[in-house]
Each structure stands twice: as C-alpha cells, then as structure tokens.
Amino acid sequence: MKKKLLSLRLTVITMTLLAFILPAPLTSLAEEEVDYVALGDSLAFGVTPTWDQQSVPDSGYAHLLAHHIDELGELDSFTNQYSYPGYTTENVLNDLQNDVRMPSEDTDDRGIRMAVSDADVITISAGANDVISELSIDSETGQVSYDPESFEAKLGEIGANLANTVTDIRSLNPEADVYVMGYYNPYPYLQAEQQELLNLALDELNRVISQTATATESTFVPTSEAIDRRAMDYLPDPTDIHPNELGYQVLANEFWEEMTLQEPMDFTDVSESSFAAESIDYLTAKKILQGYDGEHFAPGQDVTRAEAILMLDRSIVLSQDQPTESSYSDIDDSMVAYDSIVKLTSEEIMDGFLDNTFRPDDSLTxxxxxxILVNAFDMEPVETTGTFTDVTDSYWASPYIETLAANEVAAGYEDGSYKPGKTVTRQELAAFIERSMNLN
Known part of the structure; x- marks a missing residue:
C-alpha cells in the first residue's frame, strides 16, 4: 500500500512539474526544434590540451551547448564540421563564399551555404588566430611585443571579415540568430608586467568583435571575465591556449546566457510593473520555464525543491557525462525531475537530507x-558576516546568504532580516536565477 501511495504521489508531482516547466506545444516540429551550426576556429572545433588528434573532439563549447539544447528537447540538428583548428576570420569568410564541403566533397552532400541557410542558431568564434599571428612572445622571457601599425591593420581586417561573413549569412538566412564570441586571455601564466600589453591587445580585439556584432545585428558573447576568474583552472597547460572541458563549460554558459529560443511568453497574472517581469521574460525566452496553461504563471505560488532543481538544470550548461542513478529513497525515475536531481546532486549543487531523502515536494526555503544558487553559478565566496539580523555566523547557510547578498542577487527585508526559513515563490526564484545567470 505504501508503494502505491508513493507512486501516486510521484505521479502528481510529475504532472505538476510538466505543467510548470516544460514548454507548451507549438504548431509544428519545425517551430519547436533548433538547427545549430557552429563556425570558427579550434574553440568551435573543441580542441583541448589533451586532445588526441586521431579522434574528433566532442566536448567543446559548441558540443556542450548543443547537448544542453537537446536536453531541453529543442535540438533538431547540430554541426561544427565547418570549424577547424587554426582558422582565421578570412578562412571562415572564404569557406562561406566558396561553399566549402567538409570534411570532403564525397562526405558532405549539402555544403556550408545550405547548412547556414537551414540554421536557426549560428555561433562564430574567429579572430584570435588573426591576432596571434601579430604577437611575438619570447619563449625564454615571456616578453610580449607587436607592431602597433600592423596590429591596427589586422584589427581592421578582422572587423571587415566578420562583417562580410555575417552579411553573407543574413543574405542566405535573414531569420537566423547569430552569436559572435569575444575572446579570453590565453596566456594567464605570463608575468604580470607582460599581461598589461597582452590585455590591451585583447581588449582591442574584443572591441572590434563587439562593434561588428552590433553593426550586423548579431549578439556579442563576452568570455574574458568569466575565464579570468579561474584562468589557471580552465587553462591548465601553460603551453596550450585551449581550455579543458571545465573551461568549455564556462564558454558554453556565456553563450547560453545570451541565447533565446523563442519569444517571451505573455501571462495574464504577471504585470509589466512586477519586479520579476523581465526575469520571467528572460527565462521563458530560453524555454527554461512556462506557465501552467500558457496564460497563467501563478507568480506567488511556492516553488518545490523538485521544481527548483529542474529550473536550475535547464539554466546551466554542465558536462555531458553524468550519472544516471540516485540512491534517494523518495524519488523515482518516472519523475520529470529525476535526471536533474541525479545530475545536480552529483555535481554537489544541491543536497538531499541525512535520512537519504530528497523531499522533492517540500517547498524551497x-x-x-x-x-544552490551560489553552487550552481560558482559565485566567489565573500568574507562578509552579520549582514542580516536573523542569520548568525554559525547558521549553516550563512556563507551562501552573504555571498548572494554581496552579488545583489537577493536582498533582505526592511527590518534587516533575511528570513532564511521563508519559502520561495515562483516569481522570486525566476528573478534570482535570472540575476545569477547575468552576474558577469
């Protein structure tokens, strides 16, 4: 009898979650699913410091981003076959203009122009190799130098090549969403005195890419600050400019923060003046959540732990390799949130309880x-204490609450309290997640 009651309970939770989180059905499969094409250099190709050149990489930012969209149930196709290590902006443009077929004429029956024509989402990472060719780094001293006049001319070429590339893409496919990546410092191991000149060159490159993206109505994706936070963790080999998979996760999340999959949903119970209105728009445009019936969001309703973990899973890009089984006694693989619970608890983003339960239908406090927000979005801990009158230094969540407040994701109340035991509503969690996603 207990098993039957548990099964019924889990079924009710699953149905509620399906209504809350999953996107409403659209009129056709083509409207639902995304064709994604990644163009560019070794970063789009997915090269890591440990890459075996006899194999094809499968954990670059484009792979991770495609996998995430696929997990949302929104991916129709993905290819990065037109990206290649060492590619410059000129290479990308020439391939597009010449309708290249890769890896060969025999194996590619449509070519790059048709792939671009069919795409809904196109990402481009190109420009770093152009600039690297202008830099001189002494292998013994680490001294960085470049010719200012030649470097300025190269920046002009980069801007022109990228502009022509996107213009050509627009002529083939005016409806595609185009995202152009900015670059990070690939030499974090150089001495501090060399970093100033290197960062100046990097800033100029990113300025040109950003301005070109704006001029071509594309979206610029910054990556420098995100990688700089833990550059030596993401770029573990001083002799290699490529990130490891953890670094590629950072790049993929920077793309995901900028990306939209549909128009925001309009809800009759969310006013334009609501503090969470823009956050709800942001998350529904990514198909991270939806309303109960396509019209109502129920903003004041409490969020359960299962709903929260499912929202977080859809909000962040993680590794493709995840466990598939959980030991929690009160969850079942028929639950819509099951995979998210397994994944995010294994990543130590969210915990269960000491009695080996997860308590999926408990309200989130x-x-x-x-x-979970500090863990999910890898926020830097702070030393601050005593910000709130009801959060003592010994309270288990105090470090996380202080970090969240320092990052202006969640504030307290007018009486100086935080109310850590208070439940979180749907509109509050939407606002907190959106703010966390856009911290950089």
Missing amino acids: RGQMAK
Whole structure:
C-alpha cells in the first residue's frame, strides 16, 4: 500500500512539474526544434590540451551547448564540421563564399551555404588566430611585443571579415540568430608586467568583435571575465591556449546566457510593473520555464525543491557525462525531475537530507535557495558576516546568504532580516536565477 501511495504521489508531482516547466506545444516540429551550426576556429572545433588528434573532439563549447539544447528537447540538428583548428576570420569568410564541403566533397552532400541557410542558431568564434599571428612572445622571457601599425591593420581586417561573413549569412538566412564570441586571455601564466600589453591587445580585439556584432545585428558573447576568474583552472597547460572541458563549460554558459529560443511568453497574472517581469521574460525566452496553461504563471505560488532543481538544470550548461542513478529513497525515475536531481546532486549543487531523502515536494526555503544558487553559478565566496539580523555566523547557510547578498542577487527585508526559513515563490526564484545567470 505504501508503494502505491508513493507512486501516486510521484505521479502528481510529475504532472505538476510538466505543467510548470516544460514548454507548451507549438504548431509544428519545425517551430519547436533548433538547427545549430557552429563556425570558427579550434574553440568551435573543441580542441583541448589533451586532445588526441586521431579522434574528433566532442566536448567543446559548441558540443556542450548543443547537448544542453537537446536536453531541453529543442535540438533538431547540430554541426561544427565547418570549424577547424587554426582558422582565421578570412578562412571562415572564404569557406562561406566558396561553399566549402567538409570534411570532403564525397562526405558532405549539402555544403556550408545550405547548412547556414537551414540554421536557426549560428555561433562564430574567429579572430584570435588573426591576432596571434601579430604577437611575438619570447619563449625564454615571456616578453610580449607587436607592431602597433600592423596590429591596427589586422584589427581592421578582422572587423571587415566578420562583417562580410555575417552579411553573407543574413543574405542566405535573414531569420537566423547569430552569436559572435569575444575572446579570453590565453596566456594567464605570463608575468604580470607582460599581461598589461597582452590585455590591451585583447581588449582591442574584443572591441572590434563587439562593434561588428552590433553593426550586423548579431549578439556579442563576452568570455574574458568569466575565464579570468579561474584562468589557471580552465587553462591548465601553460603551453596550450585551449581550455579543458571545465573551461568549455564556462564558454558554453556565456553563450547560453545570451541565447533565446523563442519569444517571451505573455501571462495574464504577471504585470509589466512586477519586479520579476523581465526575469520571467528572460527565462521563458530560453524555454527554461512556462506557465501552467500558457496564460497563467501563478507568480506567488511556492516553488518545490523538485521544481527548483529542474529550473536550475535547464539554466546551466554542465558536462555531458553524468550519472544516471540516485540512491534517494523518495524519488523515482518516472519523475520529470529525476535526471536533474541525479545530475545536480552529483555535481554537489544541491543536497538531499541525512535520512537519504530528497523531499522533492517540500517547498524551497530562502536558505536552501542561497546555497544552490551560489553552487550552481560558482559565485566567489565573500568574507562578509552579520549582514542580516536573523542569520548568525554559525547558521549553516550563512556563507551562501552573504555571498548572494554581496552579488545583489537577493536582498533582505526592511527590518534587516533575511528570513532564511521563508519559502520561495515562483516569481522570486525566476528573478534570482535570472540575476545569477547575468552576474558577469
């Protein structure tokens, strides 16, 4: 009898989650699913410091981003076959203009122009190899130098090549969403005195890419700050400019923060003046969540732990390799949130309880919310204490609450309290997740 009651309970939870999170059905499969084409250099190709050149990489930012969209149930096709290590902006443009077929004429029956014509989402990472050719780095001293006049001319070429590339893409496919990546410092191991000149060159490159993206109505994707936070963790080999998979996750998340998959949803119970209105628009445009019936969002309703973990899973790009089984006694693989619970608990983003339960239908508290957001978005811990009158230094969630407050993701109340045991509503969690996604 207990098993039957548990099964019925889980079924009710699953149906509720399906209504809350999953996108409403659209009129055709073509409207639902995304064709994604990644163009560019070794970063689009997915090269890592440990890459075996006899194999094809499968954990670059484009692979991770495609996998994430696929997990949302929104991916129709993905290819990065037109990206290649060492590619410059000129290479990308020439391939597009010449309708190249890769890896060969025999194996590619449509060519790059048709792939671009059919795409809904196109990402481009190109420009770093152009600039690297202008830099001189002494292998013994680490001294960085370049000719200012030649470098300025190269920047002009980069801007022109990228502009012509996107213009050609627009002529083939005016409806595609185009995202152009900015670059990070690939030499974090150089001495501090060499970093100033290197960062100046990097800033100029990113300025040109950003301006070109704006001029061509594309979206610029910054990556420098995100990688700089833990550059030596993401770029572990001083002799290699490519990130490891953890670094590629960072790049993929920077793309995901900028990306939209549909127009925001309009809800009759969310006013334009609501503090969470823009956050709800942001998340529904990514198909991270939806309303109950396509018209109502129920903004004041409490969020359960299962709903929260499912929203977080859809909000962040993680590794493709994840466990598939959980030991929690109160969850079942028929639950819509099952995979998310397994994944995010294994990543130590969210915890269960000491009695080996997860308690998926318990309401999420503000204390719990602080911990999962800090963990999910890898926020830097702070030394601050005593910000709130009801959060002592010894309270288990105090470090997370202080970090969340320092990052201006969640504030307290007018009386100086945080109310860590108070439950979190749907509109509150939407706002907190959106703010966390856009911290950089």
